[in-house]
Amino acid sequence: MTAPQIVRYGELIPCKTAFIDAHTPGSDQKENFTIIGGGVSESPDQHVHIATPHGFNIGAAGQPPRCRNSLHSHRTAEVFFVLSGRWRFFWGRWGDAGEVVLEKGDIFNIPTGIFRGFENIGEDYGMIMAILGGDDAGGGVIWAPQVIEDAKDHGLVLGENGKLYDTKKGQALPDGVAPMPLLTDEQLKAYPEPTTAEVVPGYVARYWDMVALADRAPVEVIGADGILRDRPGFEVYLVTRGSATEDRHRHDRPSVLMPVTGHWRVEWDGGADVLAPGDTMSVPADLDHAAWPSMTGEAALYQVVGTDDPAGATWRG
Template identity: 40%
Template sequence: MVVKTLSTEEILKRVIRKEDFVADKTAFIDARTPGSDKKENYCIIGPGVSENPNRFINLIEPHGFNIGAAAMPNGCINSLHLHQTAEVFIVAKGTWRFIWGNEGTDGEAILTEGDVISLPTHIFRGFKNIGSDDGFLFSILGEDDPKKVTWGPQVLRDAKDYGLVLLEDGRLIDTAQGVTIPEEAKVIEPMIQEELAKIRKVTQEEMNARVFCFKDRFPYKEAFLDCLSEGGKKLTYGIIGPGISTDPNRPTLITNPHSFSLELLEAEPGNGLSSCSQSTSQVLIVYKGEWKVSWSLEGKEDEIVLTEKDVMSVPKNLIRSIRNVGKETGFLYVVSGGDEWVPLQWTESVIEEAKKNKMELDEHGRLIRE
């Protein structure tokens, strides 16, 4: 295995503070439609599905998934649309109503802070901020290229009334600003009824099973090798896929492939994840608290503290530790690339300390207890 050595400067470029997010108010075709015209979208890692060719992307490097965000005031609506790859939302702030179905009438889910929803591919979905004006969502999209969004028929008709049309090549044309549609270009037309009839229906029960409810969370106490060691005590929650849990018996809420895993770590001050590395992409999203990420390069110790809504892309194979250094219980969402479980590579000191608590690894890196 070839490990690329990064400088501290390069690692710090992978830290994206909340104040570094750049709002895009013209990301989608419904940017002028009343009720949807107050949205702010963000491309944090990867291009996402923005239709704005001038969008700003904080970190372009492919991860196997995309990280984005949306800020919307109370009453603002994200119009009905359909995705080709996984779409997951983490509620960072506010109360949100999610709907689905061709007309948005097949069901609804009300999410509050800390909740997560994974919306099935190839169905129409929309959402509305029904809480405070500072509502904020993080989004995770599957694959490096999540492809283009398919909009509901009425969304396209409404947008055209306000001068916006979408071309098949993904370009958004603003006819209200005098931009003409190229002669050779094909405009995306609303889906016809025969096409709509082929889209499957998702029941309320099926969608309920794809919602992680933060206030009703049930922890798994010993998911990692270091969970009984000083500084490693934590609770974990498997949300999507196997995650990075050392214990293969930790349950996960949603098991179908997404191209990534998602889990939540909960730790008291002074605790977190002990020194280890990971061979796949990993992104940290701070929900609550202050989290210190520490690493060593060429014998020099470096660290950075992440706070609420900060995002960090951890380099592959970097040995690091993650600690809650705040004064309150901390919560950290962890996104890992790929659908397969990949074992963490623990440092020898962590392995030896775990043995004192009768926690060891088998030859595959899975947790065994004496």
């Protein structure tokens, strides 16, 4: 039986040239991490820690204070939870339609089909963990037109093949590859501009509210019956000290464990290990396992399991 794979927080390999805004002032200190699956990086320098398909991708963004991720959209789900720092998420064509501030442990199932960005507004380096729907994460990133235009002034050009070319390094678009076309005014009409009041109630879950709900049993955060009702091709659960158990269980597909707080002992047939916040564990399908806090104090972790639902647009039912 295959053992779980662990990617330790301290062993994450960043890519600082992952996206088209990598040279744009205000966004040029971002670090992108691709932990499980190919992700949506546009750079050949991106390191993939675990390439095994799970039906979803796991990644992360690390940013110093006042560093911003530019406005973009995805065709499948993009779910973030805050591992460290204080983050402002904003959305809309120009990023001014609405916003929300998230703290450690908070989770945001960003609606598909809207432009979104985020910035670290804390005082220290912060990290947010990301879950992207589908094995191919929707085929890449859709950038707001101004992001592509701004990037040209700083040497980066995105080809229609989804790859970046750095003119400061003497790179140019290959023969037969045109620049990524800008969305037209007509195409931009398909991207809605929901307000904060329209987005936050159905798409944001606060950590301490979830901890209270998970006092006796794991709480379904994202799923058909979740706090945030959605079917993006995966389900997300929050497990706390009160709802953890040493009883082993299994899933018929790979699952992922990501601690937010505390240290967690994970045991499976043939082995055991301890996870800390920022670590990511991929548990193989059909492996009996259990996880529970190994030390006193606050302890919570997110569990992600794929489903048979298509990794399409945000669902409401």
